[in-house]
Amino acid sequence: MPNVFVKVPEPTLRRLPWYLAYAKLARQQGETHLSSTQIAQKIGIDASQVAKDFSFVTVSGKTRVGYEIDELITTLEQFLGFTNCHKAFLFGAGSLGSSLLHDNGLTQYGLEVVAAFDIKVELVGTQINRIPIQHLDRFMEIQAQTGVQIGILTVPVNQAQEVADIMIAGGIKAIWNFTPFRIRVPEDIVVQNTSLYAHLAVMFNRLRGLLEEEKE
Amino acid sequence: MPNVFVKVPEPTLRRLPWYLAYAKLARQQGETHLSSTQIAQKIGIDASQVAKDFSFVTVSGKTRVGYEIDELITTLEQFLGFTNCHKAFLFGAGSLGSSLLHDNGLTQYGLEVVAAFDIKVELVGTQINRIPIQHLDRFMEIQAQTGVQIGILTVPVNQAQEVADIMIAGGIKAIWNFTPFRIRVPEDIVVQNTSLYAHLAVMFNRLRGLLEEEKE
DNA sequence: TAGATTGTTAATCGATTAACAATC
């Protein structure tokens, strides 16, 4: 029996959205049932890996038939938190920050940015994609009113720690960190690091390895 | 002795940019030397982890003194491939794609997008941030001329596999995949998955775990 | 010398893979 109190491994959490994306695609193509072996084949993951990952989620499949596709999608979306509406603030409406404000895809996945904060006077008072930009000084006050728990950090690197500290002081519980800086936070604060540059580094390294292999 | 042929673990590659970011910040603040224990403390990582990670890179520190900060930064940047100029194509100039075209930060980290491809006629022929958008049909021809090896995939989910196949057929060796879909590729192709939604899922799950803990 | 730091080698921990039992 899957247990909500068992901590789901991070690699599993990162794979579950792949299964979901494939299931959605299969449904679009008219499928009604999906077996884990089928998913495994199509997206190139070990079948036992898929089975193991599903064991963390409360999905029930039928032998010889697989999973009912609508049920699978609903269950995965619910488990991953994509159906809930999570309100969030964004800190730093620079180029990366404003891109995120423009991205309507986030709402589909359960994240609604309700306000952005910056210190640039020319930005304060304006809106991006109907989301108001306020001065950072007003954050505490607005947070107290709304009780938002998620903060998106898109400030310049050298302000990352400082702004993170302000966020935490104001009551933010989870920080989605887009800066390449690893911020320090108390134990009871969740940090999700999403640095494009770190991913670039991995890709460059693997590409180099590939090219060296070919030389031999 | 560090060896270039030893495969560097992915977790290490993802941490190295953190050390780099901290080193740059420390230099800005006037530091000239940095010890690994100092880095470890400041960014909240085990000192032995930092030491182990550095063992993959050819950095040489001095006992009691640490690392010479300029040398450390140069070495890390070189190792991570941030100093080389890697040319890349972008596929799919939608909302996410055009955000990336606007982001000048990528050039700083060694990635230069030289052209974008799309199938929307109203986009073809225009430019974003001085980067020309071409019709996808012209990709093969342009690739043959330029020999670009990196492709950024920012098309809608249901076209991810199809466009990836075209990229590979044209000679792309590394795909930076921003779609939530896990594309299948031959063994000698590098894929770097960067799905914001996967990261969201991890964050939501950890946040939920946190809130449940507090209840008890 | 004493103390601090690098950097390696061994032990632990956790995730992945493989094997297999259960079910329809």
Add this chain to the structure above:
DNA sequence: TAGATTGTTAATCGATTAACAATC
């Protein structure tokens, strides 16, 4: 029943942590 699939339990693999030797 035979075969295909779910889903669990055990074995393997790799990364992290801990211990410690080497160095200035």
